Amino acid sequence: MILYDGFIKDIEALVHACDSVFPYSEPALKDAPKSNIMLLKDTAFELGGSSQPNVSTLAVSSDMHFDNCTYLIGQDLYTIKRDCAFGKIVLLEIADVSEDEAFEKIKELELVRYKYCPEGFMTRASALSMREQIRVGKKTVNKKISFKEYGNFLIKKYLSFPLVKSVKVVFITGDFDYTSLSVISEKIKSTTGALNHIFDNILFDCNSCNLKEICDEVEGMKELHRKTVQK
Numbered sequence: 081m082i083l084y085d086g087f088i089k090d091i092e093a094l095v096h097a098c099d100s101v102f103p104y105s106e107p108a109l110k111d112a113p114k115s116n117i118m119l120l121k122d123t124a125f126e127l128g129g130s131s132q133p134n135v136s137t138l139a140v141s142s143d144m145h146f147d148n149c150t151y152l153i154g155q156d157l158y159t160i161k162r163d164c165a166f167g168k169i170v171l172l173e174i175a176d177v178s179e180d181e182a183f184e185k186i187k188e189l190e191l192v193r194y195k196y197c198p199e200g201f202m203t204r205a206s207a208l209s210m211r212e213q214i215r216v217g218k219k220t221v222n223k224k225i226s227f228k229e230y231g232n233f234l235i236k237k238y239l240s241f242p243l244v245k246s247v248k249v250v251f252i253t254g255d256f257d258y259t260s261l262s263v264i265s266e267k268i269k270s271t272t273g274a275l276n277h278i279f280d281n282i283l284f285d286c287n288s289c290n291l292k293e294i295c296d297e298v299e300g301m302k303e304l305h306r307k308t309v310q311k
């Protein structure tokens with residue numbers, strides 16, 4: 081699966097100057113309970129809260145290797161005092177399987193952000209808007225929990241999928257070019273939407289298809305649809 085590679089390169093160029101890099105180590109954070117509710121009175125602040133810029137995206141590649149590190153641009157959790165802008169990027173190296181198999185797995189991998197949350201946090205995510213707001217508990221801040229811990233937790237979850245070979249997680253707080261990140265995230269979402277269209281056996285007619293713009297941009301998409309209808 082190399083259809084997202086161009087967008088991953090664009091993301092890497094956008095986040096090249098990080099403030100901290102945390103190599104993976106065994107996570108100290110446990111899973112939050114199943115019915116995880118964090119009330120406002122227990123919340124120190126919300127990442128991406130108060131209508132601040134907020135972008136969350138995930139992309140996979142079978143020919144790019146990542147270093148299992150957590151990268152941070154901006155302030156770490158225990159130094160943040162109030163709701164702030166927030167970005168979260170997950171890049172995954174996956175095994176080189178067929179596009180249709182990879183597509184099925186991408187859908188499962190996208191569910192990780194809804195299914196798993198570490199204790200001391202509460203996630204509110206929307207696939208439609210590519211937003212992911214995270215409430216951070218007062219106790220979490222008092223314990224000086226870092227993005228390093230959150231990243232380790234996520235990396236372990238992703239590596240538990242046999243298909244996933246390596247991971248890179250990037251957290252962004254405060255000032256950043258969220259507009260450019262949002263544009264790339266929308267293209268990633270559109271690419272997944274086009275794959276959905278292709279594997280739904282929908283007619284191969286680019287001239288009447290509303291996904292033409294993204295398929296014109298992503299190398300290999302039209303070829304994939306052509307191959308799929310010929311099967």
Ligand code: SF4
Nearest residue numbers: 285286289292295305
């Ligand atoms: S390849 Fe053409 S028909 Fe298929 S999803 Fe893309 S634009 Fe639509």
